[in-house]
Amino acid sequence: MTEMLRPMLELAVLIPGTLLAYLPMKQHLKIKMGALTAIWLSTLLMLCIVGGLFCYSFEIKTISLILPAFMLMSVAYCATLKTSILKSANIALAVCGVYACLASITRAIDAIVYPKNIEPWFGLTGGIVFNIFCWIFVMLAFYPASHAVCDLIDDENIAHTWYVFWILPAVFITINIFIIPWNPNILHTGRIMQGYIVICCTMLGLLLLFYALFYIMAKSLNNNHKLTQENTILYMQQEQYNTLNKAIEETRHARHDMRHHLSILNSFVKRKDWADLENYLSKMSKSIPSSELKLCENNAIDGVAGHYYHRYKDLEIPCVFKLELPKELSVSEIDICLVLSNLLENALEASMRTAPDKRRITVLARMHSDNVVLIKVENFYNGVVKEKNGIFESSKHSGEGIGTQSVRRIAEKGGGYCRFTQKDGIFTADVMLRGNSK
Structure with missing residues (x-):
């Protein structure tokens, strides 16, 4: 035995x-x-x-x-x-x-x-x-x-x-x-x-x-x-902060000058000089800075989103941001910022390879529950996307793109998921991030 x-x-x-x-x-x-x-x-x-x-x-x-x-x-x-x-x-x-x-x-x-x-x-x-x-x-x-x-x-x-x-x-x-x-x-x-x-x-x-x-x-x-x-995110936040300060300063000057504008407009009205009035109003409206300053209640995410928002505007890429996220989140701010920055950078690169008249980027983010954040980014592309076994590959090197690979790892580590699809010339990234229950 x-x-x-x-x-x-x-x-x-x-x-x-x-x-x-x-x-x-x-x-x-x-x-x-x-x-x-x-x-x-x-x-x-x-x-x-x-x-x-x-x-x-x-x-x-x-x-x-x-x-x-x-x-x-x-x-x-x-x-x-x-x-x-x-x-x-x-x-x-x-x-x-x-x-x-x-x-x-x-x-x-x-x-x-x-x-x-x-x-x-x-x-x-x-x-x-x-x-x-x-x-x-x-x-x-x-x-x-x-x-x-x-x-x-x-x-x-x-x-x-x-x-x-x-x-x-x-x-x-x-x-x-x-x-x-x-x-x-x-x-x-x-x-x-x-x-x-x-x-x-x-x-x-x-x-x-x-x-x-x-x-x-x-x-x-x-x-x-x-x-x-963290340094990258801080840089983006600093860029957004500088942009906001610049816009606020321009708005302050615009308000200061408004009194003078009203005086001039009043003089045009008294003289009934409608042509000059119309011309002056057109010039004045162009000098007023945009008030689109706040994209998200969460400061860290707002900094990242604002950084790319202004890059898109500078490159004349039409974009829509709808970030319905609260100031306090159970999902890691770093994870959300990294996912957004990767997706928005990929969307930017794809848009630059697309005809100007077909460019458009849509960014959506919202809370699905107390500990689940849903992110969706859509962008038009030039119709050439490398795909192998359901995985989208990089357009710059062999293998899966670093951005999509990073997003996939971040999503899956907390029990979330990510899905990349292409249809009718539109590339869509859907990401679900899980956090700790409150």
Whole structure:
């Protein structure tokens, strides 16, 4: 009976490994935690029992079963999460990389405890030690995984770093598989055992160090990116503020001059000089500045919208802004400003490539509920839009446009959505942003 437990214990580490993989994903589950726990626990227990019996019956190493099981579990893991497949797969690989190092350390301990063990599994003590190591690591990693790593996953400013992160755990997993001795007795030759232990412990330390460095680097990139975004928004607000000040000053002068205008108009009326009166009224109306100053009650959003409004006016692009948003919002102002700036910049670029008589941009934004903001931007385009597999590509480089890609990430990170459509020469962007309930 104890012999059957040995492969089962090796497979049992999949349970703490799965738990560790889900710790940073607590806000991104597609199904409720209770149902997810019941499904995974029953599935993993069945896998440990049936898989352990299978390995025991045919005397094969559990790694032969763990590798395909890991692939299938990774697919199921990604399917239960709202995050991108890239992030989910990277987290799964990161956990597997640590557990591969722990397995190598356990292999050395098992060889010391059971020097004559030539069977393909750890001894009973080795299997128990392996599980203890894995559960201890889960407890040690609980706080950083559920807070620091969770913040990295939620942060869309460093999305591109996930494209390279997978290389690190993949390399360590490969090395740990490569150094598995085909004959356990080799470890007892000369000083190989001491060297093997040092290598395994060093690899685990290096992997954890690299993870920590990746976190520090990602946070630094995130802070720099946020600072850049805030500076951009502040610049737009400053531009809007300057424009408003200029308009207010012009209005003040216009009011000051109104008394003189009335006097002149009165003289024209007394002389019944209707032609000069009409000509003077025409000139006077052109000198009065526009009063279209406030686009939105929220100052940050008004600054961004006002910046593009005046750019459109300067370029003689007809535009309509209808931003029915309150001063206080539960949705992040930064997110709304970033979405608007990306969409309005894309609309501007598309309009500049369109015939002047066909240019028009419409911007709508409103509250759907206390914590949901709907944004819609429509613009005419020249009829040439690159599209591949339902994704609109950039007109300036290969791949999805950076603006639409950024909008998609911002929307989806909070459980919202975005949709880009084209019809009859009109490109439409519909975005829903979710915030915290009040």
